[in-house]
Amino acid sequence: MLEPLATSLEKVFGFTKFREGQQAALTSLEAGQDTLAVLPTGAGKTLIYQLYGYRHQGCVLIISPLLSLMNDQVDRMRMAGFKRVAAINSLTSYRERQVIMRHLGEYQFLFMSPEMLAQPQMLAQVKQLQLSLLVIDEAHCIVQWGPDFRPEYLLLGAIRTQLQQPLTLMLTATAGQTTRQEIAKQLRSQPEIVAESVDRPNIFLDVEQVADESEKQERLTALVGQLQGPGVVYFSSKQQASDTALTLQQQTGVQAAAYHAGLSSEDRFKIQQQFMAGQLDVICATSAFGMGIDKNDVRYVIHYHLPADFESYAQEIGRAGRDGLPSVAILLYASGDEQLPLMLGQANRPEPETIHRYYARPQAFSEDDAAIALLAFYKRHGISEAAVVNLFSRRERERNRALAQMLKYVCEPRCLRQNWLAAFDEQSPAHHERCCSPAGMTPDFEQLGLLASHKSDPVAQDGDWVARLRRLF
Amino acid sequence: MEAADLLALLDQQQFRRLRVIENLLREKKTVSTLYWGLRYRLLYLIALDKKMARGALDAPAQVLIKRGWAETGETPDQVRLTAAGATEQAAHAEHPQTWANWGMLDLLAARQRLLLAVQVVSQYAHSAKRYYPLATDLETRQAVRNWFHQSKSAQLPEQLFDSLKSSLEKLPPVTAGVVTDLFTGHGQPGLTADQLALSQERTAWSVTLMQFDGVMQIAQDARESDHPLSALFRPLWQSPVTRSAQQTLAAVSQGRRVEQIATVRQIKPGTAREHLLEAAILLPLAQFPYDWLLTPPMRAAFAASLTGPIDTWQYTALPQALQDRYTFFDFRLYAIWCDKRGVGDA
Numbered sequence A: 001m002l003e004p005l006a007t008s009l010e011k012v013f014g015f016t017k018f019r020e021g022q023q024a025a026l027t028s029l030e031a032g033q034d035t036l037a038v039l040p041t042g043a044g045k046t047l048i049y050q051l052y053g054y055r056h057q058g059c060v061l062i063i064s065p066l067l068s069l070m071n072d073q074v075d076r077m078r079m080a081g082f083k084r085v086a087a088i089n090s091l092t093s094y095r096e097r098q099v100i101m102r103h104l105g106e107y108q109f110l111f112m113s114p115e116m117l118a119q120p121q122m123l124a125q126v127k128q129l130q131l132s133l134l135v136i137d138e139a140h141c142i143v144q145w146g147p148d149f150r151p152e153y154l155l156l157g158a159i160r161t162q163l164q165q166p167l168t169l170m171l172t173a174t175a176g177q178t179t180r181q182e183i184a185k186q187l188r189s190q191p192e193i194v195a196e197s198v199d200r201p202n203i204f205l206d207v208e209q210v211a212d213e214s215e216k217q218e219r220l221t222a223l224v225g226q227l228q229g230p231g232v233v234y235f236s237s238k239q240q241a242s243d244t245a246l247t248l249q250q251q252t253g254v255q256a257a258a259y260h261a262g263l264s265s266e267d268r269f270k271i272q273q274q275f276m277a278g279q280l281d282v283i284c285a286t287s288a289f290g291m292g293i294d295k296n297d298v299r300y301v302i303h304y305h306l307p308a309d310f311e312s313y314a315q316e317i318g319r320a321g322r323d324g325l326p327s328v329a330i331l332l333y334a335s336g337d338e339q340l341p342l343m344l345g346q347a348n349r350p351e352p353e354t355i356h357r358y359y360a361r362p363q364a365f366s367e368d369d370a371a372i373a374l375l376a377f378y379k380r381h382g383i384s385e386a387a388v389v390n391l392f393s394r395r396e397r398e399r400n401r402a403l404a405q406m407l408k409y410v411c412e413p414r415c416l417r418q419n420w421l422a423a424f425d426e427q428s429p430a431h432h433e434r435c436c437s438p439a440g441m442t443p444d445f446e447q448l449g450l451l452a453s454h455k456s457d458p459v460a461q462d463g464d465w466v467a468r469l470r471r472l473f
Numbered sequence B: 001m002e003a004a005d006l007l008a009l010l011d012q013q014q015f016r017r018l019r020v021i022e023n024l025l026r027e028k029k030t031v032s033t034l035y036w037g038l039r040y041r042l043l044y045l046i047a048l049d050k051k052m053a054r055g056a057l058d059a060p061a062q063v064l065i066k067r068g069w070a071e072t073g074e075t076p077d078q079v080r081l082t083a084a085g086a087t088e089q090a091a092h093a094e095h096p097q098t099w100a101n102w103g104m105l106d107l108l109a110a111r112q113r114l115l116l117a118v119q120v121v122s123q124y125a126h127s128a129k130r131y132y133p134l135a136t137d138l139e140t141r142q143a144v145r146n147w148f149h150q151s152k153s154a155q156l157p158e159q160l161f162d163s164l165k166s167s168l169e170k171l172p173p174v175t176a177g178v179v180t181d182l183f184t185g186h187g188q189p190g191l192t193a194d195q196l197a198l199s200q201e202r203t204a205w206s207v208t209l210m211q212f213d214g215v216m217q218i219a220q221d222a223r224e225s226d227h228p229l230s231a232l233f234r235p236l237w238q239s240p241v242t243r244s245a246q247q248t249l250a251a252v253s254q255g256r257r258v259e260q261i262a263t264v265r266q267i268k269p270g271t272a273r274e275h276l277l278e279a280a281i282l283l284p285l286a287q288f289p290y291d292w293l294l295t296p297p298m299r300a301a302f303a304a305s306l307t308g309p310i311d312t313w314q315y316t317a318l319p320q321a322l323q324d325r326y327t328f329f330d331f332r333l334y335a336i337w338c339d340k341r342g343v344g345d346a
């Protein structure tokens, strides 16, 4: 007989109480039931599989699409006292991979990217393992169709079958009914659903319409100069994130830095740590930022570009105000902004004509092109031309629907929160003055207590270098 | 790399090929690239920017040309400084102090090990047990872990501070400051190269070069066996010559002929000769058997025909009789030998 969940929680983490959703998910898993846990960012989703892994023999295999994040997760697990943890993905060096493969059977927790698991040799090895639990992290990636879309996620259903349908935990921060159904369908599972509301009452929602790009930049500069930090500004382009960080630093005197997948892991580490240590007022980021960040006092999240769908928007604004204090999520919109996500999506979407020509003569195409690489991927996995055409048009409909929903939010005249929660099939509390400010209305940031009272301390560079070296030791 | 960085790598007399500089940085080590790297005195750049895109130097070169600081030669790939460019270079360009030895150490690995070791000891000095380690490769993590377990003591932080301080004091204060600010430690995330570049109004590349300068100085000092980092750096000292070329060189030094070596080692004679040229280029004069490979009559014949600056020498311009007697390999080796002795560079 296993010890009670609460006893394990206390032993492993020293906590006496579960957070909302954790217990329900664990109870469902303990009953042998596949589980889809829709819990907001910061709700402690990882604890669910960590505790399950602690309580059961065998290996917990975690499939995660975020390469840069995977090593962070491994570090965190090691810090939490779990020793037999490893990660394999395309960033893992050949030598390191060899070492991990030799000890594959010994790990309690194994993180893997979907493309790694999709490789036949790897899958053969994994089949030999005794899996206690299969975890699909960021499960909404199965249905999302942004530039970060991972086609390998579509194979997970088949892979899961090959692994003899192990007990499966699907994790995501945000998923409406449609997304939930799609996840279950793709993974060939009928999961128990454990969901908490995505609403974050302490985050004031604001949409601001601007005339054009230059007015948008001005507005951003004004907001960053005015609002209490720390804050995060999200961009769709790495270049724009870098450029804006520089301009903001020069024009407003705030401590700003860029964070995106184009940085070296060392630079990403330093920027993250500076942010955590309160040395930065604002981070100009792409969607690569945020997952590994445990920072409770983010006061604002601004979106400079229109997000491609509500799921990512909810994830990203969810990084504000984890401490429960007043915070704000601002979406800046100039008419025509929807063109960018449309273009980004289309860049990866081949025309039926191209699909046809590719299937006829694959050798005539270069896989350097993202769209062709995607086709090559499907072809290699035996998906027929007709099915691929079908898949792409379904995806496109899905994507257009998601974008239209985003646009409806931007144009919402009355209550943004109601609009937002409706997208996740939730009821919203009645609108009030601390709820939201749709486009056209002027939010009173002072009244809301969001204006800056202090700036962060710049990174200390005082004293001579010997003194700075001294401080290290 | 920006225009100011490229400026430091050019010369007023010698036309330098951008492609050669690029190939050195990207570690595309053909014999021709190495030879010209030797002639440009830029071999220290080898492998320092493996991710550099092809053609990445074209834009900075254009900037220099537009400002009137550089001009192109027979092809747009060949660039040299104008008088104004040379003045600019003399006024602003900085050079690493320790560059001559960069080829002897796996500098990139040494940098990784140093950063992680400093972080680990800094956290240890502050009795911090839980922290995020810098993300590095497995080899670095293992090396630093083993080193730390063997060197851990109450005195370690103080010893490490003293030795780092004494190494950095040998460098210009700006360099010492940059190296210090790039470290990560307890309560100090450290700055990125871009952040330092911005605050100091210099380029990110020059910041990176300063860091390498610091790493090299520290590694050199760590060759003393009582230095706290001695064991951590020891395995990273290496011959600049590839293992395969070392084997060929060893066989030649035992008196074997190139053809014999090629047969025994099952490589093409041409490959064996390339090995020898690589070794000649990368090793000091005394470590290569010039006396055996360049016979006195050969030297006399080349000396009679090849006059003027080395860079103007061309094999195909030699008298036909000489070309019949001696190969391009002999010719190139002779040029390397002259280069190493400072002959032909007036």
Ligand SMILES: [Zn+2]
Pocket (backbone or CB within 6 Å): A414, A415, A416, A417, A418, A430, A431, A432, A435, A436, A437
């Ligand atoms: Zn409202």
